Amino acid sequence: MTDADYFGLLGQDRRWDIDRAALERSYLERSQATHPDGFVGQDSATQRAAMERSSALNSAYRTLRDPVLRAEYLVKLGGVDLDSSDPRTGAPKPGQEFLLEMIDLRERLADGDVPAVRGEIEARADRALDAAIAALGRGEVADAARELVARRYFQRFLDEVDAIEERHP
Amino acid sequence: MSSSTIKDTGALFQIAEPTGPQAAPRAPGRGVGIDLGTTNSLVAIAPQGAAPRVLRDERGWGLVPSVVSYVGDRVVVGADALAQQGAHPDRVVSSVKRFMGRGVGDIDFTHPYRLQGEGGVLRLDVGAEDRPRPVSPVEVSAEVLRVLRARAEAELGGPVDGAVITVPAYFDDAQRQATRDAGRIAGLKVYRLLAEPTAAALAYGLDRGEHGLFAVYDLGGGTFDVSVLRLHDGVFQVLATGGDSALGGDDFDRALARHLLGLAGKAEASAREVDAARVAARALKERLSVVDAAGITVDALGLRDAQVTRAELEALIEPLAQRTIRACRAALKDAGVRATELDGVVLVGGSTRVPRIRQLVEQTFGRPPLTDIDPDEVVAHGAAIQADILSGSERPGVTLLDVVPLSLGLETMGGIVEKIIPRNATIPISARQVFTNYSEQQTGMVMHVLQGERELARDNRSLARFELKGIPRLPPSMARVEVTFQLDADALLTVTARELMTGVKQSVEVKPTHGLSAEEVDRLVIESLDHAAADYDARGVAEARVELGRVVLAIRQALAEVGHIESLLNRGDRMGIDSGLSEADAVMADPNADAAALSRARERLERISEPFAARRMQRALSAGMTGKSLEEIEAALAAEGLDARRGGHTAELIAPEDEHGE
Numbered sequence: 140m141t142d143a144d145y146f147g148l149l150g151q152d153r154r155w156d157i158d159r160a161a162l163e164r165s166y167l168e169r170s171q172a173t174h175p176d177g178f179v180g181q182d183s184a185t186q187r188a189a190m191e192r193s194s195a196l197n198s199a200y201r202t203l204r205d206p207v208l209r210a211e212y213l214v215k216l217g218g219v220d221l222d223s224s225d226p227r228t229g230a231p232k233p234g235q236e237f238l239l240e241m242i243d244l245r246e247r248l249a250d251g252d253v254p255a256v257r258g259e260i261e262a263r264a265d266r267a268l269d270a271a272i273a274a275l276g277r278g279e280v281a282d283a284a285r286e287l288v289a290r291r292y293f294q295r296f297l298d299e300v301d302a303i304e305e306r307h308p
Numbered sequence: 309m310s311s312s313t314i315k316d317t318g319a320l321f322q323i324a325e326p327t328g329p330q331a332a333p334r335a336p337g338r339g340v341g342i343d344l345g346t347t348n349s350l351v352a353i354a355p356q357g358a359a360p361r362v363l364r365d366e367r368g369w370g371l372v373p374s375v376v377s378y379v380g381d382r383v384v385v386g387a388d389a390l391a392q393q394g395a396h397p398d399r400v401v402s403s404v405k406r407f408m409g410r411g412v413g414d415i416d417f418t419h420p421y422r423l424q425g426e427g428g429v430l431r432l433d434v435g436a437e438d439r440p441r442p443v444s445p446v447e448v449s450a451e452v453l454r455v456l457r458a459r460a461e462a463e464l465g466g467p468v469d470g471a472v473i474t475v476p477a478y479f480d481d482a483q484r485q486a487t488r489d490a491g492r493i494a495g496l497k498v499y500r501l502l503a504e505p506t507a508a509a510l511a512y513g514l515d516r517g518e519h520g521l522f523a524v525y526d527l528g529g530g531t532f533d534v535s536v537l538r539l540h541d542g543v544f545q546v547l548a549t550g551g552d553s554a555l556g557g558d559d560f561d562r563a564l565a566r567h568l569l570g571l572a573g574k575a576e577a578s579a580r581e582v583d584a585a586r587v588a589a590r591a592l593k594e595r596l597s598v599v600d601a602a603g604i605t606v607d608a609l610g611l612r613d614a615q616v617t618r619a620e621l622e623a624l625i626e627p628l629a630q631r632t633i634r635a636c637r638a639a640l641k642d643a644g645v646r647a648t649e650l651d652g653v654v655l656v657g658g659s660t661r662v663p664r665i666r667q668l669v670e671q672t673f674g675r676p677p678l679t680d681i682d683p684d685e686v687v688a689h690g691a692a693i694q695a696d697i698l699s700g701s702e703r704p705g706v707t708l709l710d711v712v713p714l715s716l717g718l719e720t721m722g723g724i725v726e727k728i729i730p731r732n733a734t735i736p737i738s739a740r741q742v743f744t745n746y747s748e749q750q751t752g753m754v755m756h757v758l759q760g761e762r763e764l765a766r767d768n769r770s771l772a773r774f775e776l777k778g779i780p781r782l783p784p785s786m787a788r789v790e791v792t793f794q795l796d797a798d799a800l801l802t803v804t805a806r807e808l809m810t811g812v813k814q815s816v817e818v819k820p821t822h823g824l825s826a827e828e829v830d831r832l833v834i835e836s837l838d839h840a841a842a843d844y845d846a847r848g849v850a851e852a853r854v855e856l857g858r859v860v861l862a863i864r865q866a867l868a869e870v871g872h873i874e875s876l877l878n879r880g881d882r883m884g885i886d887s888g889l890s891e892a893d894a895v896m897a898d899p900n901a902d903a904a905a906l907s908r909a910r911e912r913l914e915r916i917s918e919p920f921a922a923r924r925m926q927r928a929l930s931a932g933m934t935g936k937s938l939e940e941i942e943a944a945l946a947a948e949g950l951d952a953r954r955g956g957h958t959a960e961l962i963a964p965e966d967e968h969g970e
Contacts, residue, residue, distance in 0.1 A: 163540075170707055174707045175797045176707065179500075191738075194795075197709075197736065198738070
């Protein structure tokens with residue numbers, strides 16, 4: 140699926156460290172050529188094809204422009220789908236130790252130590268992403284997957300903190 | 309959760325076939341841009357690359373009040389309808405945009421209408437007390453669109469090929485679908501639904517360089533939108549959008565109206581008093597945009613010479629204004645843009661004339677906003693430009709990359725929403741998600757499609773429900789159903805579900821729970837086509853009448869000037885012309901004369917008077933034109949002939965020049 144993958148669609152090398160400016164340029168150029176507005180008045184099959192090409196392009200852009208989604212997508216291309224719970228090809232389950240740590244953090248949050256907990260979680264989410272990117276660079280997909288699963292836990296935690304702060308500003 | 313119905317999707321496991329019209333030849337220059345507003349609507353054209361201009365009526369008014377009166381036998385739209393509102397507040401519909409795509413249970417604001425359709429399609433009963441006449445918001449909007457279409461056809465001298473209709477960026481799928489249906493019922497091919505802020509940016513961006521970041525603050529009568537856009541090498545990319553589809557200048561009026569009712573000591577006001585207060589409040593709000601304090605008298609409320617200051621008005625609207633500012637900050641954050649990075653802030657919508665709003669926008673974005681295109685007209689300008697491009701004109705076009713304003717998802721176990729397409733994703737876009745069965749007994753799966761940002765299904769808008777049947781009996785988690793959401797360039801959704809083991813597929817055009825069914829829309833479209841034929845006939849009659857009148861007038865003038873000269877007009881010809889004239893007078897006097905009768909009388913008159921005309925021409929040539937070259941004579945005659953023809957029926961169709969044109 141070299142041509143059909145998101146990197147191929149946007150003419151980029153398949154790696155995490157892409158040239159953001161080149162990505163933007165390529166996306167805008169290709170969008171101009173495929174947007175359905177350029178096919179108004181043509182037969183429905185042509186219009187549908189334009190919509191599907193545009194849709195794929197927009198999905199690719201959304202994924203590749205985001206550092207986290209881009210890393211997760213590379214892991215998926217490597218055979219691990221973080222959105223799946225399949226025991227063989229799905230997201231790896233976090234270890235016992237990690238889950239206990241999360242419970243501990245949650246308790247600290249309940250005790251009202253919001254800013255300190257937030258800072259710590261943000262730093263750990265960043266470190267997990269960095270570790271995943273490094274693992275991808277070494278071609279170690281399983282390691283990258285584990286780090287990205289951890290990052291998702293941290294992210295969900297941060298979203299909850301946001302929600303708490305919105306309720307009690 | 310709002311009331312909703314289970315939609316029967318018809319045959320099971322239909323394979324989705326591409327539907328829609330086959331290739332249709334386009335008509336360059338015959339596309340129109342329509343701003344279908346809560347308070348006012350406009351139509352603009354920008355044919356074949358021309359600068360956009362709003363089409364005006366004979367009084368020079370471009371704005372058509374979005375008001376539809378069902379009081380008389382005939383439906384009346386616009387200023388005339390508005391004039392009937394005081395006497396019949398429940399039968400003259402205004403601000404119908406607030407009802408678009410909504411169910412009765414969603415209506416949480418005050419209004420004077422009799423609503424019907426609990427649990428299904430909302431309708432307003434606009435009939436007399438003994439004769440109910442339910443109409444859907446879609447049909448009411450279609451009446452406004454019909455008037456705009458007629459205005460455009462008069463200007464273009466023929467049918468409109470298609471239209472770009474603008475919608476608030478924050479409109480959800482149900483509201484967009486309703487708008488598209490209204491366009492179809494009004495007999496318009498809807499090329500595209502375009503987000504209002506995007507249209508405004510398009511109107512500004514085209515004559516302002518190739519690059520830049522813009523924010524558009526759009527506060528209309530009933531809706532608020534904010535969008536952050538990037539213009540880059542001919543591509544307009546919406547980075548983020550936000551807003552509130554139920555917040556606008558009408559809310560300012562209502563807040564001020566409550567204040568007036570308080571001043572009048574009316575704790576329990578009647579519908580008529582509330583309406584009188586609202587009308588007075590709107591006028592007062594407009595005055596307080598200019599002066600610091602104003603006196604107000606409302607006879608219907610027994611209110612005399614009450615004083616209201618601008619500061620009081622600002623205090624009343626401050627909570628509403630702050631809501632818009634919060635949405636602006638959120639949109640900037642979603643776009644990943646800081647206010648200081650922006651190259652311009654565009655103000656759109658009549659409500660941005662309120663000084664406090666301008667002040668807050670300036671503070672929030674750190675720069676004075678751009679207002680050089682009339683905020684009431686800028687959206688229609690942008691829509692006209694896009695309509696011209698989509699009609700097939702050779703116009704250096706920009707590509708518009710718009711976004712979906714609200715996330716789309718499915719309800720899963722426990723009433724939680726699984727988001728499938730996130731908000732601010734560029735459209736068109738598709739996304740897939742795989743769901744599994746929870747037991748071997750499960751052979752069906754109910755899909756509940758939702759739109760919104762909240763975690764729980766019941767807090768989001770319910771768009772549709774359907775059931776996927778015929779899932780094979782498999783152990784838990786082994787049956788796998790892949791659900792695909794496809795959003796098109798109008799942000800309208802189609803959902804497809806496929807069982808992966810067997811490959812059986814089922815496709816649903818997402819018809820909003822509170823929308824008209826496809827059959828209802830088709831029926832209304834057919835009815836409008838009948839209407840269209842009648843409309844067309846009416847125009848044919850009017851034109852034939854004008855033509856005949858022109859010929860009669862020209863002959864009478866010639867008779868008065870030179871009819872006594874025997875060499876030009878002998879007795880026999882004179883009698884023939886006189887009888888032709890009296891026949892013409894008789895036909896003109898008959899109000900029921902059809903186009904054929906009027907044209908027959910004109911042709912007869914032209915034939916009888918032809919020798920008289922030829923002799924006058926001869927005389928003019930020999931007398932007035934001696935010493936001139938043949939070319940000059942021919943040119944002079946040709947110009948005269950053209951003028952005569954134009955004087956007849958085209959003149960009143962040409963709108964005054966757009967004073968805001970570039």
